[in-house]
Amino acid sequence: MMVLTGSIYLDVFTILIATSVVIIALFKRRYSHWKNAGVEYLEPTIPFGNLKQAFLQQSSIGEWVVEFYTIMKKRKVKHAGCYFFHEHIYVPIDLDLVKRIMQIDFVHFTDHGIDFVHFTDHGVYYTDEGKSLSATIFAVGGQRWRNLRTKLESLSATIFAVGGQRWRNLRTKLSPVFTSGKMKLMFPIMLRISQELDETMKLMFPIMLRISQELDETLRRESVENPIDAKDISARFTTDVIGNCAFGIECNSLKDPNTEFRVHGRRLFSPTTYDMLRIFVSTVFPNVMRFFGVRVFPRDATDFFWNVIKDTAQYRKESGTRRNDAFQLLLDILDDEGQDNSKLNFDEMAAQAFMFFAAGFETSSTLMSFAVYELAQNQDVQNKLRDEVNKVLDQNEGELTYETLFDTPYLDMVISETLRKYPPLPSLSRECTQDYRIPDTDVVIRKGDGVAIPVKGIHYDPEYYPDPDRFDPTRFSEENKSKRHQFAFLPFGEGPRICLGLRFGLMQVKTGLISLIRNFKLKLNLRTEYPVKYDRKSFLTSPEGGLWIDVEKIN
Numbered sequence: 001m002m003v004l005t006g007s008i009y010l011d012v013f014t015i016l017i018a019t020s021v022v023i024i025a026l027f028k029r030r031y032s033h034w035k036n037a038g039v040e041y042l043e044p045t046i047p048f049g050n051l052k053q054a055f056l057q058q059s060s061i062g063e064w065v066v067e068f069y070t071i072m073k074k075r076k077v078k079h080a081g082c083y084f085f086h087e088h089i090y091v092p093i094d095l096d097l098v099k100r101i102m103q104i105d106f107v108h109f110t111d112h113g114i115d116f117v118h119f120t121d122h123g124v125y126y127t128d129e130g131k132s133l134s135a136t137i138f139a140v141g142g143q144r145w146r147n148l149r150t151k152l153e154s155l156s157a158t159i160f161a162v163g164g165q166r167w168r169n170l171r172t173k174l175s176p177v178f179t180s181g182k183m184k185l186m187f188p189i190m191l192r193i194s195q196e197l198d199e200t201m202k203l204m205f206p207i208m209l210r211i212s213q214e215l216d217e218t219l220r221r222e223s224v225e226n227p228i229d230a231k232d233i234s235a236r237f238t239t240d241v242i243g244n245c246a247f248g249i250e251c252n253s254l255k256d257p258n259t260e261f262r263v264h265g266r267r268l269f270s271p272t273t274y275d276m277l278r279i280f281v282s283t284v285f286p287n288v289m290r291f292f293g294v295r296v297f298p299r300d301a302t303d304f305f306w307n308v309i310k311d312t313a314q315y316r317k318e319s320g321t322r323r324n325d326a327f328q329l330l331l332d333i334l335d336d337e338g339q340d341n342s343k344l345n346f347d348e349m350a351a352q353a354f355m356f357f358a359a360g361f362e363t364s365s366t367l368m369s370f371a372v373y374e375l376a377q378n379q380d381v382q383n384k385l386r387d388e389v390n391k392v393l394d395q396n397e398g399e400l401t402y403e404t405l406f407d408t409p410y411l412d413m414v415i416s417e418t419l420r421k422y423p424p425l426p427s428l429s430r431e432c433t434q435d436y437r438i439p440d441t442d443v444v445i446r447k448g449d450g451v452a453i454p455v456k457g458i459h460y461d462p463e464y465y466p467d468p469d470r471f472d473p474t475r476f477s478e479e480n481k482s483k484r485h486q487f488a489f490l491p492f493g494e495g496p497r498i499c500l501g502l503r504f505g506l507m508q509v510k511t512g513l514i515s516l517i518r519n520f521k522l523k524l525n526l527r528t529e530y531p532v533k534y535d536r537k538s539f540l541t542s543p544e545g546g547l548w549i550d551v552e553k554i555n
């Protein structure tokens with residue numbers, strides 16, 4: 001059928017040209033946002049916006065963040081704008097502004113803006129079925145997030161505690177909805193909760209200790225003639241710890257690197273180009289993905305975790321078995337209405353159990369593996385750390401106890417410096433949930449607009465960290481820390497959305513590192529480059545290839 005010209009080819013050609021002109025005009029209009037707002041920006045490219053490099057894998061996301069931040073810092077601006085495809089994103093550069101968004105004026109920015117999941121009135125997902133496991137606390141926003149956070153905060157406070165009554169009391173305390181006035185009141189409660197968490201953490205320590213002994217045996221076995229890959233060995237360690245502490249399941253990935261837990265865990269965080277494309281499109285065009293019923297996380301991996309969660313829940317219900325782990329507490333609050341009148345249905349419960357595993361093992365293993373990498377490269381730091389560890393262990397008849405973990409200030413400094421150089425999440429997102437005028441300007445962030453906190457850019461800013469590429473744990477001495485802005489260090493995020501598993505993550509990494517450093521000398525293998533080459537496909541900070549380390553047993 002010819003509608004415009006006498007030829008079908010000419011018709012198609014004309015329609016294509018007309019459509020392209022309209023699309024380009026729409027993009028150009030979108031891309032005028034920051035110019036009109038009077039905010040500094042970098043010239044975007046249709047259709048990528050400023051994400052061309054990252055999307056085409058010419059640089060990792062972390063490298064892109066540092067580059068963008070550094071350019072804006074040189075322009076001496078307090079804030080900047082960028083474009084993620086068709087969306088305009090606000091980027092605070094000044095740390096007081098970062099603090100406002102993440103903490104002081106949090107009520108305007110409560111969500112992560114990762115719009116994977118939408119709910120119907122009945123709590124059912126539009127995106128695929130609940131098996132997609134995408135409704136994690138990280139991805140949901142608004143009232144859903146508040147309800148979940150309230151539940152999980154009380155849960156994480158007693159994650160591994162014995163009795164349920166204490167948890168119920170805590171939850172009652174935490175239930176008030178976070179209105180702006182009440183937000184401030186929440187902080188002392190959060191502080192107290194984290195102190196209570198210290199107590200309950202003690203219960204977890206023997207498991208971590210046992211698995212760190214398995215780590216020791218694994219290293220002896222596998223490093224006899226070959227170098228070890230710090231990334232792989234750390235991921236196996238944290239998989240076993242989290243699997244055990246969160247699900248009560250022996251994953252045994254230290255004994256066998258190809259156990260299903262490890263295989264599927266690896267799959268989640270080693271995205272293929274198709275996975276990256278899916279994640280990008282899901283973030284930027286969630287409606288398209290929802291329409292086609294595409295899962296954000298890989299289908300085979302989510303099917304596996306879904307089945308583990310379902311089978312474990314069923315087994316515990318049928319056999320009447322109870323364990324003191326996070327999974328039990330999630331099961332206990334299933335279908336429980338609580339004060340906020342919101343029920344946690346099975347799909348949501350499964351997504352949180354999955355989140356504990358996913359958020360817990362990869363971030364912690366990233367931290368542990370980069371710490372090993374830097375220790376192998378910086379022998380002076382390694383020796384100093386070993387001296388500290390040996391000293392505290394000697395004072396304790398050679399035994400590693402829970403208390404030892406708090407008596408190693410230099411280890412804390414090494415860990416903080418590793419998190420500065422290699423924050424597992426190089427950038428954090430927020431979504432504006434109520435219009436917000438940036439103080440002392442005419443710039444207004446509208447409801448629905450995205451915000452990106454340039455974590456890695458801040459961590460590499462020479463104003464806060466001179467010679468930022470150098471690994472220098474003394475930057476985190478008490479004296480040096482006190483001289484810096486509190487928001488110059490954001491590996492766990494900040495404000496009410498700060499990482500829920502911060503203490504747990506640090507505890508498992510400390511236990512693993514102490515057991516490594518006391519028994520082994522570490523040296524960088526020739527296969528590994530310094531500085532590291534980043535994996536451009538990963539949305540987390542991840543090395544390309546492995547981090548190969550020569551390991552020598554200390555007698």
Ligand code: HEM
Nearest residue numbers: 137138359360363364491492493494497498499500501505
């Ligand atoms: C070194 C280890 C870890 C690092 C660096 C890390 C980092 C982060 C970061 C940057 C965020 C986002 C915070 C924000 O937006 O302000 C986050 C959120 C979260 N993390 Fe972690 N994390 C670690 C370990 C863990 C562990 C072990 C668990 C659980 C067992 C966990 C559970 C969570 C949860 C549930 C959230 C979402 C909180 C919310 O949205 O309210 N994390 N983490």
